Amino acid sequence: MYSKQFYINNSYICYITTNTYRMNINFSTATFKDFENIPGFDMMERADIYYDFLEYMKTNGHRYRLQNNTGCSSVMNVGTQDDGIKEMVSFVTSDYLGLTQHLKVKEAAIEGIRKYGTGSAATPLIGGYYSYHNDLESKIAGFFGRSADEAVTFTTGYTANSATLQILLQKEDIAIVDMAVHASVYEGCILTNRKTFPHNNLEALEQILKLSKNQFRTKLVVIDGVYSQDGDTAPIEEIYNLVKKYDAYLMVDDVHGVGILGKTGRGTIEDTGLLDKIDIITGTFSKTFGNLGGYVIASKKLTNFIRFQSRQQIFSATIPPGTAAGIIKAIDLIDEEPHLRTKLWDNINYFKKGLNDLKLDTGTTCSAVIPVKIGDIHTTMDVGKMLLDRGVYTNPIMYPAVARKDARIRMSMTASHEREHLDKTLNAFEDINKKLHIAKK
Numbered sequence: 180m181y182s183k184q185f186y187i188n189n190s191y192i193c194y195i196t197t198n199t200y201r202m203n204i205n206f207s208t209a210t211f212k213d214f215e216n217i218p219g220f221d222m223m224e225r226a227d228i229y230y231d232f233l234e235y236m237k238t239n240g241h242r243y244r245l246q247n248n249t250g251c252s253s254v255m256n257v258g259t260q261d262d263g264i265k266e267m268v269s270f271v272t273s274d275y276l277g278l279t280q281h282l283k284v285k286e287a288a289i290e291g292i293r294k295y296g297t298g299s300a301a302t303p304l305i306g307g308y309y310s311y312h313n314d315l316e317s318k319i320a321g322f323f324g325r326s327a328d329e330a331v332t333f334t335t336g337y338t339a340n341s342a343t344l345q346i347l348l349q350k351e352d353i354a355i356v357d358m359a360v361h362a363s364v365y366e367g368c369i370l371t372n373r374k375t376f377p378h379n380n381l382e383a384l385e386q387i388l389k390l391s392k393n394q395f396r397t398k399l400v401v402i403d404g405v406y407s408q409d410g411d412t413a414p415i416e417e418i419y420n421l422v423k424k425y426d427a428y429l430m431v432d433d434v435h436g437v438g439i440l441g442k443t444g445r446g447t448i449e450d451t452g453l454l455d456k457i458d459i460i461t462g463t464f465s466k467t468f469g470n471l472g473g474y475v476i477a478s479k480k481l482t483n484f485i486r487f488q489s490r491q492q493i494f495s496a497t498i499p500p501g502t503a504a505g506i507i508k509a510i511d512l513i514d515e516e517p518h519l520r521t522k523l524w525d526n527i528n529y530f531k532k533g534l535n536d537l538k539l540d541t542g543t544t545c546s547a548v549i550p551v552k553i554g555d556i557h558t559t560m561d562v563g564k565m566l567l568d569r570g571v572y573t574n575p576i577m578y579p580a581v582a583r584k585d586a587r588i589r590m591s592m593t594a595s596h597e598r599e600h601l602d603k604t605l606n607a608f609e610d611i612n613k614k615l616h617i618a619k620k
């Protein structure tokens with residue numbers, strides 16, 4: 180085991196020593212990433228030091244994995260350290276249209292369970308493929324104006340990305356990825372070559388495409404439609420043109436765009452007119468669609484290849500029937516209840532204006548993801564805690580999810596937020612800004 184020694188001298192340093200290694204970790208400036216793989220420490224030692232770090236965070240009032248004691252909504256009962264269970268206005272879920280609580284979605288899910296039971300109990304290749312999976316694949320393909328066999332579903336949005344990339348790209352291929360894509364894309368690239376380009380930087384992308392010419396079998400550029408931490412969008416048309424100029428392919432993960440952006444809610448790609456041209460579109464059923472699962476939209480032959488070759492399709496069970504039925508109803512509601520999208524956008528515009536009137540920095544967002552950029556990690560943590568104390572639940576985001584000096588409070592706007600929730604939050608920010616001076620200088 181390791182020996183440890185703590186002292187407090189403005190900051191809190193932990194000396195950790197094993198037989199072979201000695202190092203200092205300053206708990207007050209450390210991030211989760213610093214504990215991922217401490218050299219010379221075996222798994223038990225790493226778990227031990229990490230435990231101490233989380234205890235230290237707790238003592239300072241900073242906690243993750245708070246327990247929600249009510250359903251996903253704009254107001255939730257959240258377990259806090261100091262005040263027990265407390266009612267909070269919540270901005271932590273991506274239930275953008277409030278469909279997790281929609282009566283018709285719940286009824287459809289219950290009906291799905293009544294009809295088919297609770298699980299599929301097999302992997303799709305060997306017995307776990309049911310008519311409700313076929314219905315779901317046809318439905319999501321149709322939503323994007325594609326034919327029924329141009330969609331394949333996964334149990335999570337994460338695996339839709341990671342599993343698809345892992346089977347499509349091997350060591351002879353390359354993934355060229357915007358540096359701000361989701362962790363699931365990075366995981367999907369572990370078996371292939373990967374080059375990242377600075378966020379939305381078309382010149383850098385073109386440079387990599389040029390240098391990759393004749394070097395790799397497949398060149399796949401991977402971007403998000405809406406980026407999950409800044410809420411900004413990709414210049415999809417320009418990227419598509421570049422990709423085609425250099426004989427590459429394009430994959431767009433539009434998890435945070437679908438249901439929110441586009442004339443009819445088809446997402447970031449809709450208004451570009453490229454919905455039928457992008458090689459691969461991936462997404463999730465866990466955000467706008469209020470359930471769980473992921474999907475890939477691509478040509479019939481590509482989806483077929485993924486369906487029969489991806490390890491997750493071969494070795495892992497499928498979406499359960501209640502969930503599939505709930506998603507199918509949620510997809511219908513995008514067209515049947517467009518007022519939900521209108522309300523969401525009213526909320527986004529009102530809230531963003533309120534934050535900007537306070538001179539808070541919401542960056543380049545043009546979606547339902549709204550950051551308040553602060554920069555310093557510790558101030559951001561303090562703001563998160565002060566918001567909690569005022570009954571507002573948000574997510575402080577820091578390295579490695581964003582750059583070290585780019586910490587922020589991240590909020591997701593939903594159609595179930597009411598004006599009183601937004602006003603309460605704006606008042607809390609105003610109050611905190613007076614104390615911590617987080618507004619733009």
Ligand SMILES: Cc1ncc(COP(=O)(O)O)c(C=O)c1O
Pocket residue numbers: 335336337338340360361363403407432434435463464465466472473
């Ligand atoms: C951009 C992006 N892609 C993929 C995912 C994974 O989706 P899921 O949570 O449904 O697995 C997320 C989840 O937060 C995301 O933000």
